[in-house]
Amino acid sequence: MEIRIYGTRGSYAVSGDTASRYGGNTACVVISEGNDVLVLDGGTGILRIPPELFKRSHKITILLTHLHLDHIQGLGFFKPMYNPAYDIHILGPAGYNTTLKDRLIRYFSPPLFPVHFRDLPSRIQLHEIGHDTFALGPFRIHSNFICHQGPTLAFRVAVGNKSVAYFPDHEPVLVSDIWEAGKEWISGMDVAEGADILIHDAQYTSAEYEKRQGWGHCSQSDALRFAAMADVKKLLLFHHDPDHTDERLEEMLAEVKKEMNVSFPVELASERDIYSLD
């Protein structure tokens, strides 16, 4: 299984020298096993995926964690959406009273977007998922709702005995006492537990998080605490705040590593990263 990171940024895309190391595109990760490919989220990072990846099968499967703009913005400009030769399956959460289709159409319609969803030439099928477990080709997937604004999923994708857990937007605890309540009471623990790689929200420093509690994201230290509780083997910090330069991200990581002693490697997710799990 190979994991390629195409978009790491949270909230909105950034560009320029200060984001060149870790990347400025919003959330998108590609997981592949042989010729089978899964795309996680459709942020602007989706536009960096080399077209060769899908050319052979003309089939694309996209799993959306949620429908915040930083996770779907790339879809409107994703070339296969405009190519009638492509079959595109989009799996994601429905709303409380609205379908996944209704929610996507809000973006794919004027005045936000010039092209109506119904006018996209590719063959698109939408599938609503929630607390589910299923297989797609070689991938075994477990999804569950996690703490973030609106219906939001986390995914665990496994091939053989290797797995990657994807939590781009997550506030594991809203009340710090909950850490003491045990794994059962921590949002998303069933999805993350024992993963070989956990890709997790780490948008803020602890001081920044103090002022943004309840916004649906977490601090780097909460990401480390969540990962340690979930017994993961590696943590990739993700959903970098657009206000944090590459240099600042590295300072933050150095600070949190000093403050918390964890037994697994912790890295800042970068748009250049490729990981192999065999």
Place this chain on the structure above:
Amino acid sequence: MIVRAKLNHFGHTAGTMESLNLDFPLLPYTFVTNPIRMATQELELILSRQLAECLKQAMFLTDTAGNLVYYNEGAEEILGQKFSDTGPMPVEVWATLFKPLTLEGVPMPPEDLPLVCTLQSQNPHHGSFSIRSLNGELYTLTVTAIPLHGRGNRFLGAMALFWKET
């Protein structure tokens, strides 16, 4: 045949199979190589507990079977127990821990408690009863029990909020 398996509350397949209109295989699957060692509570219950942790007023949180999965500090006073000591409690235990009386002073059967009514009917219930404090003083409690219906209109349990009448 394209099917998917639904996970139940405890992370095991519940056996509900659902056809999906996909042209690639979507097969039932449970984790074997990476077993889920600990079931996670439903997100709606997790968020309710976080609310309870922040409230001064007493709050009970139960699952669908009536197990008291959490009670906050305010509720510890009503039960005369600490959650850190008891952990979750089945309905047969928590409903008899305190001895509610009707406002007329007659012992109240557990099935008349608003929270128990809510668990049975899945509707809100409201009521008042008397209980004796740890120092023997009789006081009136008013309670509102609210069913928790989560996504997909699944009944997940109930919460009860208490007011001490002064």
